[in-house]
Amino acid sequence: MGTEVEMHPDSFFYDQTLKVVARDRANGPMFVFTYLTANHFPWTVDYHADRTPDWKPPGNTPEIDEYLATRAIRNLD
Numbered sequence: 001m002g003t004e005v006e007m008h009p010d011s012f013f014y015d016q017t018l019k020v021v022a023r024d025r026a027n028g029p030m031f032v033f034t035y036l037t038a039n040h041f042p043w044t045v046d047y048h049a050d051r052t053p054d055w056k057p058p059g060n061t062p063e064i065d066e067y068l069a070t071r072a073i074r075n076l077d
Contacts, residue, residue, distance in 0.1 A: 002016075007048075009048065009051070010036045013034050013035065013036055014034065016034075017032055017034045020032060049069070052069055052072050055069050055072055057069070
């Protein structure tokens with residue numbers, strides 16, 4: 001999709017999908033599968049911490065706290 005970064009928020013992939021549809025819709029029917037799993041894994045590292053600068057981990061295990069942080073990011077999209 002023209003990116004060097006492996007993980008992006010869902011909004012990035014929705015935008016890329018819209019570009020593909022706009023570009024190719026005149027060619028006839030198409031099937032587009034937009035894969036949105038980056039925000040749906042338990043992360044033990046900060047995932048786009050810059051998007052939630054006020055995030056304070058509530059004190060669970062690191063995996064749970066990071067999962068909750070990714071939910072906060074997803075709500076921004």
